[in-house]
Amino acid sequence: MMFWYGHGVNGWGWFVMSLSTVLFWALIITVGVLLFRALPRPTPAGGDGGSWQKASPDGGPERILAERYARGEIDDEEYHRRLTTLLGSPIHVAEPPVP
Structure with missing residues (x-):
């Protein structure tokens, strides 16, 4: 015997579907940011990676x-x-x- 629950998704179904979509995209974005931060980036020639505090050449x-x-x-x-x-x-x- 099959149970028939109507022709659509009820309120809890929409809530769970929306929450899972938000969590899915948050996970994708977090993985992307972590990968971006973990990958090595090229440094300028003779530089220290572009730090905010540069060594002055004159003392x-x-x-x-x-x-x-x-x-x-x-x-x-x-x-x-x-x-x-x-x-x-x-x-x-x-x-x-x-x-």
């Missing part, structure tokens, strides 16, 4: 530090302390004598 942080010193924003002690930190050499601080 970089040392130049900025020298400019701040020249403008009088920092004093001698702070200039030398920051310069040694930038260059990677440790700061030699005289230790107090032990009594």
Whole structure:
């Protein structure tokens, strides 16, 4: 015996069909975005991949530090302390004598 439920899809059928369509396209778009992000992209010649922070060819942080010193924003002690930190050499601080 066959059951006859009418000539169309009821309200729940439309809801499930719409939800599954939205989920299907969300899955397709997510896979596409993940594939796009995972694939290697060509880098410009001599570049670092186009990062937002480019290394300046004329000194970089040392130049900025020298400019701040020249403008009088920092004093001698702070200039030398920051310069040694930038260059990677440790700061030699005289230790107090032990009594």
